[in-house]
Amino acid sequence: MAEKVKTVRGFRDLVGEEARKYRFVVDTARKVLERYNFEEVILPTVEYAKLFARSIGEATDVVEKEMFVFTDKGGREVALRPEGTAGAVRAFIENKLYADGTYKKLFYEGPMFRHERPQRGRYREFHQIGAEVFGTANPVADAELVGLADEILKTLGVEARLEINSLGCKKCRPRYREALLRYLREHEEELCEDCRRRLERNPLRVLDCKVEGCRRVAQEAPKITDYLCEECKTHHEKVKEYLSALGVEFTENPYLVRGLDYYTKTVFEFVSPELGKTVLAGGRYDYLVEELGGPPTPALGFAAGVERLMLLLKELPPRPPLVVVIPFGGEEVKREALKVARLLRKEGVRTELSYREGKIKKQFEFADKIGADFALVVGEDELKSGLYTLKDLRRREQERLPFEEVVRRLKEASS
Ligand SMILES: [Zn+2]
Ligand SMILES: [Zn+2]
Structure with missing residues (x-):
């Protein structure tokens, strides 16, 4: 046999049940998003690398270590997208979606790429479904977006704990940054190498670091909520008030900063107690559109990790019953069986036409093997009499019925 070509390290196939779980997660989220009147955008997987450096931030793990960056044949430095927001913002600006002066609610889904060490449940190609709202500073939007995220998780049957925080704005964050930096400098020798190296450029990153020493230092660090300006404080209070009105439970975590630089004001995370990991996260990024060359546009969004949600799915909805049409x-x-199968599909019945030939016993074995619920025999007798043999493979019963009755029963079983 020829040498087998395998998947690239960190990449994988989604086969069978895994593919169905993927589709179920994405379709469920999509249905909820569409009820909230979000509109889909389909974005490229390749962007200029500088888009991510300028939005996510140079001094972040994603940009420093994890991006798939390469030079294309035209000498352009491009990257496989490591997340969705930067591309959505670029698309918002490039397509002038601000032109009508209203706000825009967009969602996307698809593969993202990060060159991390592969682990169980972590791949270099993974999938996200994300939502973005452009053009509103209203805290009602923050609360509705978090409520929408909550609804997606509940609809999927996924349990997660919501944590929220505010990261302030251009006015108040610098004061906090100074206070944090002062504190961290005093504890510099307790920090990990990465955090020490990036301390001056990105002190907030320490609060997000998973290394034990950094976590200990972070526990005693100044809290951003003590440094918020009046506007940010009011915004934060309103968001919490509206969330309570929606009946969405949350806890405040003053050290929640998220790993990316662009967030302002509201940030939030839904953490699965079962996985001990974040399954959905987001926040406000009021300056990002402007920083990427668009008009000043307050905005907010979230992204959910499809693979993590797949791990938490308790059960998939059952597939509709399957009928195998057996030409005998x-x-x-054969001509009649082709027509019968087509007609059943048109009626919404999941139908397999058997391509097997030979003994009827072998045909029934085939039907069992593919997990069929019913077998419908189309033979010479059936053509003559107009009565078809419908076998219920679960109950091991069979009946001879007129075709209309066969259709009626199968439709009923499928609904
Ligand atoms: Zn502020
Ligand atoms: Zn660290």
Whole structure:
């Protein structure tokens, strides 16, 4: 046999049940998003690398270590997208979606790429479904977006704990940054190498670091909520008030900063107690559109990790029953079976037409093997009498019925 070519390290196939779980997660989220009147954008997976450096931030793990960056044949430095927001913002600006002066609610889904160490449940290609709202500073939007995220998780049957925080704005964050930096400098020798190296450029990153020493230092660090300006404080209070009105439970975590630089004001995370990991996260990024060359546009969004949600799915909805149409006889029978199968599908019945030939016993074995619920025999007798043999493979019963009755029963079983 020829040498087998395998998947690239960190990449994988989604086969069978995994593919169905993927589709179920994405379709469920999509349905909820569409009820909230979000509109889909389909974005490229390749962007200029500088888009991510300028939005996510140079001094972040994603940009420093994890991006798939390469030079294309035209000498352009491009990257496989590591997340969705930067591309959505670029698309918002490039397509002038601000032109009508209203706000825009967009969602996207698809593969993202990060060159991390592969682990169980972590791949270099993974999938996200995300939502973005452009053009509103209203805290009602923050609360509705968090409520929408909550609804997606509940609809999927995924349990997660919501944590929220505010990261302030251009006015108040610098004061906090100074206070944090002062504190961290005093504890510099307790920090990990990465955090020490990036301390001056990105002190907030320490609060997000998973290394034990950094976590200990972070526990005693100044809290951003003590440094918020009046506007940010009011915004934060309103968001919490509206969330309570929606009946969405949350806890405040003053050290929640998220790993990316662009967030302002509201940030939030839904953490699965079962996985001990974040399954959905987001926040406000009021300056990002402007920083990427668009008009000043307050905005906010979230992204959910499809693979993590797949791990938490308790059960998939059952597939509709399957009927196998078994042609038993000559050419005339095959032509009839083709038509019968087509008609059943048109009626919404999940139908397999057997391509197997030979003994009827073998045909029934085939039907069992593919997990069929019913077998419908189309033979010479059936053509003559107009009565078809419908076998219920679960109950091991069979009946001869007129075709209309066969259709009626199968439709009923499928609904
Ligand atoms: Zn502020
Ligand atoms: Zn660290």
